[in-house]
Amino acid sequence: MKPNASAVAAQAGNAFLTLQSPTHTFSSSNAPSGRGLVCHDRSFRVLSMTRPIRFGAYPLEDYRAHRDSIQQALQRVLEHGHYILGNEVAMFEQEFASFVGVTHSIGVANGTDAIELLLRALDINEGSSVAVPSQTAVASVSAIVRAGATPLFVDVDPVTFTILPESLDQAIHSPVGTQLKAVLAVHLYGNPAEMDELRDLCNEHNLILLEDCAQSHGATYHGKPVGSIGRGAAFSFYPTKNLGAIGDGGSVISNDTTLADKVRWLRQYGWRERYISDFEGINSRLDELQAAILRVKLPFLTANNKRRRSLATIYEKGLSDLPIQTPVPRPCCEHAYHLYVIRVKQRDALMKYLTSRDIPAARHYPRAVHQQPGYAFLAQRSLPLPNTEALVPEILSLPLHPYLAEDDVEYTVDAIRRFFA
Numbered sequence: 001m002k003p004n005a006s007a008v009a010a011q012a013g014n015a016f017l018t019l020q021s022p023t024h025t026f027s028s029s030n031a032p033s034g035r036g037l038v039c040h041d042r043s044f045r046v047l048s049m050t051r052p053i054r055f056g057a058y059p060l061e062d063y064r065a066h067r068d069s070i071q072q073a074l075q076r077v078l079e080h081g082h083y084i085l086g087n088e089v090a091m092f093e094q095e096f097a098s099f100v101g102v103t104h105s106i107g108v109a110n111g112t113d114a115i116e117l118l119l120r121a122l123d124i125n126e127g128s129s130v131a132v133p134s135q136t137a138v139a140s141v142s143a144i145v146r147a148g149a150t151p152l153f154v155d156v157d158p159v160t161f162t163i164l165p166e167s168l169d170q171a172i173h174s175p176v177g178t179q180l181k182a183v184l185a186v187h188l189y190g191n192p193a194e195m196d197e198l199r200d201l202c203n204e205h206n207l208i209l210l211e212d213c214a215q216s217h218g219a220t221y222h223g224k225p226v227g228s229i230g231r232g233a234a235f236s237f238y239p240t241k242n243l244g245a246i247g248d249g250g251s252v253i254s255n256d257t258t259l260a261d262k263v264r265w266l267r268q269y270g271w272r273e274r275y276i277s278d279f280e281g282i283n284s285r286l287d288e289l290q291a292a293i294l295r296v297k298l299p300f301l302t303a304n305n306k307r308r309r310s311l312a313t314i315y316e317k318g319l320s321d322l323p324i325q326t327p328v329p330r331p332c333c334e335h336a337y338h339l340y341v342i343r344v345k346q347r348d349a350l351m352k353y354l355t356s357r358d359i360p361a362a363r364h365y366p367r368a369v370h371q372q373p374g375y376a377f378l379a380q381r382s383l384p385l386p387n388t389e390a391l392v393p394e395i396l397s398l399p400l401h402p403y404l405a406e407d408d409v410e411y412t413v414d415a416i417r418r419f420f421a
C-alpha cells in the first residue's frame with residue numbers, strides 16, 4: 001500500500017502544512033525557519049525545493065519555537081492530575097502579576113469574560129454606562145453589554161486610534177453622560193491610550209478608569225506596563241495575541257485586593273467557600289493546560305515585543321515617503337505592535353494588490369462596533385464619531401509578528417512601493 005503524502009512528509013519530519021492540488025502535494029518543512037517548501041508528484045517523488053514560504057502563521061510559529069518546553073509542560077499537568085485551578089494557574093497568576101507590576105492577576109476563560117467580570121465585581125451593571133471607543137474589537141463592547149451596563153461610544157484620535165480625551169469630555173457633559181460610571185481605555189493594536197489625560201478626567205468626574213489590554217501585553221506608558229495604570233485591567237490570551245495560549249484564556253489584573261477577591265469568587269459560581277455561592281457567579285476559569293503553556297511563553301514576551309518593534313522600523317523607513325500614515329508611537333510609550341495598522345486612502349485597492357501577491361493584509365476591523373448590525377441598537381444613542389467613521393475605510397493591517405524575517409517585511413514594503421509607482 002502506498003503511504004499518503006502526509007505520512008511521507010511525517011517520516012521526513014516535515015508534516016506541518018500540506019497543500020493538495022490535483023497533481024501535486026506541497027509540504028512545508030519543519031526546519032527551524034519553517035520556510036522550506038517541498039513539492040511531490042503523485043508517486044511521492046520529491047520534485048523540487050521552491051521559493052520559501054513567507055508569512056508563517058504566528059500561533060503555529062510560536063508553538064514550534066517552544067515545542068519541547070510546551071510538550072514537557074503539558075506532560076507535567078497530565079501526570080499531576082490536578083486539571084482545574086491547580087498549581088499552573090496559581091503560578092501563572094503570580095508570574096503574570098509580577099510581569100505587569102501589580103499585586104493580583106486572576107486567570108479566567110478569555111478576555112471578554114475578563115472585562116465582564118471586572119465590571120460585575122465593581123457593580124457596574126443595569127443603570128450604568130461605560131465609555132468605550134467604537135473603534136475596537138467587538139468583544140470590548142459585548143462584555144459591557146453582558147455585564148448589564150450600557151456602552152457609550154466615544155471617538156478616537158485619528159493618528160493613535162485610541163480614545164480621544166476631548167471626545168470623552170464631550171460624552172461626560174452630554175445628556176447620556178449622566179449614567180457614566182467607568183471608562184474602558186483600549187490600547188488598540190498595542191499602542192497605549194493617553195492615560196494621563198483620561199485619568200485626570202476620570203478623577204475630576206468620579207469615574208473608574210479601566211484598561212482593555214487584550215492587544216497590548218508588554219506595552220508601557222511612561223515606563224509603566226499597561227494594565228497597572230487603571231483600577232483594573234483585562235487581558236486576553238487568544239492564540240494570536242502577543243502572549244497567546246493554544247486555545248482561549250484571559251486575566252483580570254488589579255492592585256485592589258477587594259476587587260481581585262470579588263473577581264476570584266465570581267469566576268467560579270460566586271464561591272467564597274467551596275459549594276457556597278455568596279454571589280451569582282459564572283464558570284470562567286483559566287484552564288490548567290493553557291496556564292502551563294503561558295508559563296512557557298511569558299519569559300519570551302519582552303524579546304518578542306522588541307522584535308516586533310524592530311520589524312516595525314523597517315516598515316516605517318520603507319513607507320515614509322508614500323501617501324500612507326504609519327503607526328505613531330507616543331514618545332513616552334513602548335508600542336507592543338500587536339498589529340501594524342496603516343492608514344491609506346486607496347485601502348481596498350492596496351489590500352487586493354497585496355493579497356493577490358500572497359501578502360496577508362487584513363482589516364481590523366471592517367466596521368466599527370456601532371456600525372455592526374448586532375450592535376446597531378447602541379448607535380441610536382451614540383454621540384457623533386467623525387474620526388472613527390473616517391478611518392474605518394482607510395485602515396489596513398500589514399503582516400507583523402516576531403517570527404517574520406526582515407526579508408518578509410522588505411518584500412511587503414517593496415510590493416507597496418510598486419503599487420504606488
Ligand SMILES: Cc1ncc(COP(=O)(O)O)c(C=O)c1O
Nearest residue numbers: 110111112137139140214236238
Ligand atoms: C481589544 C480586545 N478586547 C477584548 C478581546 C476579547 O478577548 P477574547 O477573544 O479572549 O475573549 C479582544 C480579542 O480579540 C480584543 O482584541
